[in-house]
Amino acid sequence: MSITGKLEPGLDVNRLLADARAGDGDAFQALVVPHLRAMHLHCYRMLGSYADAEEAVQEATVRAWRGLGGYQGTSPLRHWLYRIATTTCLKMINRRGRDPLASAAGVAWLQPYPDALLDRLSDADTDPAAVVERRESVALAFVAALQLLPATQRAALILREVLSWPAREVADLLDTTVPAVNSALQRARATLASAPALDTGPRPLSPHEQRVLDGFLRAWHACDIPALAALLRDDVTLTMPPQAIQIVGRDAVAGFFATVPANGRLDRIRLVVTRANGHPALAAYLPDGGDWECRGYGIMVLTLAGDQVATIVGFPDADLFPLFELPATAP
Numbered sequence: 001m002s003i004t005g006k007l008e009p010g011l012d013v014n015r016l017l018a019d020a021r022a023g024d025g026d027a028f029q030a031l032v033v034p035h036l037r038a039m040h041l042h043c044y045r046m047l048g049s050y051a052d053a054e055e056a057v058q059e060a061t062v063r064a065w066r067g068l069g070g071y072q073g074t075s076p077l078r079h080w081l082y083r084i085a086t087t088t089c090l091k092m093i094n095r096r097g098r099d100p101l102a103s104a105a106g107v108a109w110l111q112p113y114p115d116a117l118l119d120r121l122s123d124a125d126t127d128p129a130a131v132v133e134r135r136e137s138v139a140l141a142f143v144a145a146l147q148l149l150p151a152t153q154r155a156a157l158i159l160r161e162v163l164s165w166p167a168r169e170v171a172d173l174l175d176t177t178v179p180a181v182n183s184a185l186q187r188a189r190a191t192l193a194s195a196p197a198l199d200t201g202p203r204p205l206s207p208h209e210q211r212v213l214d215g216f217l218r219a220w221h222a223c224d225i226p227a228l229a230a231l232l233r234d235d236v237t238l239t240m241p242p243q244a245i246q247i248v249g250r251d252a253v254a255g256f257f258a259t260v261p262a263n264g265r266l267d268r269i270r271l272v273v274t275r276a277n278g279h280p281a282l283a284a285y286l287p288d289g290g291d292w293e294c295r296g297y298g299i300m301v302l303t304l305a306g307d308q309v310a311t312i313v314g315f316p317d318a319d320l321f322p323l324f325e326l327p328a329t330a331p
């Protein structure tokens with residue numbers, strides 16, 4: 001089922017619900033599709049992976065179709081769908097044995113989320129939760145840090161502080177008590193407070209920050225390593241999921257760029273600006289064999305602090321390019 005549709009204006013929701021309960025698949029799709037983008041983003045935050053979020057939404061949609069008779073209509077349909085999506089994510093986490101990690105740098109399954117898709121939340125989802133999803137809680141560092149939490153703590157934090165659910169409803173969903181939810185929330189906050197780089201949340205680039213990004217591109221394409229290094233913060237970090245690699249410090253990161261990508265021939269790697277998780281990102285195209293045709297290789301997500309680059313997360317995965325609506329070869 002596509003997750004890009006919208007509810008057509010003028011449709012009778014109650015009539016659609018009745019038809020869907022009677023087995024009308026088209027009516028069910030008309031009801032559910034407008035909420036799937038927000039559900040996908042919720043599952044992404046829970047799971048840290050775009051691909052896993054797609055799988056979770058598909059599974060949750062099937063469960064919703066099969067369990068539609070149990071929807072009593074006492075709460076908004078969106079709310080009921082979030083309940084199903086959350087329990088689906090919890091089951092997936094348990095099935096895959098993804099225990100909490102000691103460091104956000106070790107999230108091997110982490111993937112970026114295209115900003116273009118954040119902008120496509122439908123009118124049905126322009127409630128406070130959706131606004132928060134787009135503006136505050138999609139930073140890559142935050143999503144990675146969420147993976148440090150046990151699954152129930154993660155769910156409690158997202159439901160309470162992102163979706164603004166009452167503690168009683170969270171307790172009902174997690175089959176626990178309100179004091180237990182509050183305790184889980186407190187422990188989750190403490191873990192996130194100790195995680196690094198959570199103060200570099202997504203925000204529009206200022207003209208000054210745009211100049212930093214432009215300078216990065218110029219230095220890269222000119223193979224000017226000293227100029228590139230000058231744009232990196234002293235404690236800059238470079239990670240590359242799914243590899244357990246973390247390079248820390250200006251000299252180490254500059255040295256990596258000077259020797260590893262295309263053997264240091266950065267001028268052969270074409271970079272195209274995009275955005276992910278509310279941050280500037282660069283899609284890298286590498287030469288294919290002996291010719292100069294460049295094919296998509298991976299995406300780097302950057303966070304900026306003042307006039308320097310604070311973190312770089314590289315995703316060497318050409319399969320990400322269609323998600324970002326990027327061509328397979330360099331334009």
